Amino acid sequence: MIEIDKLSKVFKGSSHDVQAVDQISLQIKKGEIFGVIGYSGAGKSTFIRLINRLEEPTAGTVSIDGQNITTLDKKALRLSRQEIGMIFQHFNLLWSRTVRENIAFPLEIAGLAKNERNERVNQLISLVGLSGKEDAYPSQLSGGQKQRVGIARALANNPKVLLCDEATSALDPETTDSILSLLIDINEKLGLTIILITHEMHVIQKICHNVAVMENGKIVEQGSVLDVFSHPQQPVTKKFVEQVMGKPDQDVSDEPFVQGIESGRVLKLQFVGETTNQALISRVAKQYEVELNIIQGNIKQTQAGAYGALYLHITGEDQVIDQAISFIRSTSVEVEVIDHD
Numbered sequence: 001m002i003e004i005d006k007l008s009k010v011f012k013g014s015s016h017d018v019q020a021v022d023q024i025s026l027q028i029k030k031g032e033i034f035g036v037i038g039y040s041g042a043g044k045s046t047f048i049r050l051i052n053r054l055e056e057p058t059a060g061t062v063s064i065d066g067q068n069i070t071t072l073d074k075k076a077l078r079l080s081r082q083e084i085g086m087i088f089q090h091f092n093l094l095w096s097r098t099v100r101e102n103i104a105f106p107l108e109i110a111g112l113a114k115n116e117r118n119e120r121v122n123q124l125i126s127l128v129g130l131s132g133k134e135d136a137y138p139s140q141l142s143g144g145q146k147q148r149v150g151i152a153r154a155l156a157n158n159p160k161v162l163l164c165d166e167a168t169s170a171l172d173p174e175t176t177d178s179i180l181s182l183l184i185d186i187n188e189k190l191g192l193t194i195i196l197i198t199h200e201m202h203v204i205q206k207i208c209h210n211v212a213v214m215e216n217g218k219i220v221e222q223g224s225v226l227d228v229f230s231h232p233q234q235p236v237t238k239k240f241v242e243q244v245m246g247k248p249d250q251d252v253s254d255e256p257f258v259q260g261i262e263s264g265r266v267l268k269l270q271f272v273g274e275t276t277n278q279a280l281i282s283r284v285a286k287q288y289e290v291e292l293n294i295i296q297g298n299i300k301q302t303q304a305g306a307y308g309a310l311y312l313h314i315t316g317e318d319q320v321i322d323q324a325i326s327f328i329r330s331t332s333v334e335v336e337v338i339d340h341d
Contacts, residue, residue, distance in 0.1 A: 085154030264315030
């Protein structure tokens with residue numbers, strides 16, 4: 001649905017040029033929530049602004065439903081932007097206008113008749129949960145309510161795509177979760193394609209289907225959220241995963257309890273997707289003459305299912321332990337024997 005091919009942006013400077021976005025190529029499916037994560041300076045804000053040409057690309061193309069956005073003249077671009085909504089970190093509301101008037105603003109620009117405009121605004125106010133706040137001004141709203149106004153305004157013209165530029169960075173954790181839940185609801189109800197940029201892995205974990213990791217203007221890793229979370233490849237990706245999963249799992253081998261183990265084996269079980277819901281430990285204990293003790297574990301939920309790791313101390317005869325491990329692997333759970341000598 002969205003095809004981005006070798007997209008680049010160079011900012012000209014007096015002393016040197018800055019390559020903010022460097023040859024990015026992506027395909028984003030219709031109706032998915034696609035996350036782009038990176039630290040400050042990675043180029044992600046510039047990248048998302050290139051999609052609707054708030055920034056003009058130096059090279060490359062952006063196509064939405066087969067239309068090359070990067071070649072449109074100003075008039076055609078204005079029409080195309082009606083199909084690309086955008087919400088911002090600091091809301092960008094009109095402070096002299098009420099909630100209703102802020103949401104109606106893009107409809108006024110589009111020339112919609114007043115009665116149709118009012119009907120659409122009422123629908124959006126209900127959709128984003130702002131009933132009763134129609135006549136309030138932005139200064140009278142909380143941060144979460146302001147962002148809900150921004151979301152409603154971005155949806156006014158029934159866009160195909162919603163761009164979210166650090167949409168929750170200015171909000172507290174509880175409000176962030178409520179806004180993310182709203183975006184999930186909008187995605188499911190409207191079938192809207194959402195591209196979301198952030199520096200918070202919690203946001204990617206909760207809302208996104210697929211993710212791309214940016215560093216120094218490039219995409220250094222991409223894939224489904226489950227794959228990237230469970231098998232991060234690049235150092236920057238591993239740091240992001242630590243935000244929600246803690247320090248690398250191999251550190252468990254340094255724990256005093258593990259160091260004191262004299263018999264049996266320590267196993268790391270890697271769960272991805274549906275296997276996390278199986279009563280696997282109970283099944284192994286019932287089927288095999290082994291004893292199992294849970295050392296630690298961390299399981300997280302994503303849009304595509306759960307993932308995480310569980311550490312077990314397993315004791316029994318070597319042959320029986322081998323059989324138990326083979327059985328666990330047959331369920332699609334990955335098993336690693338941790339050295340604790």
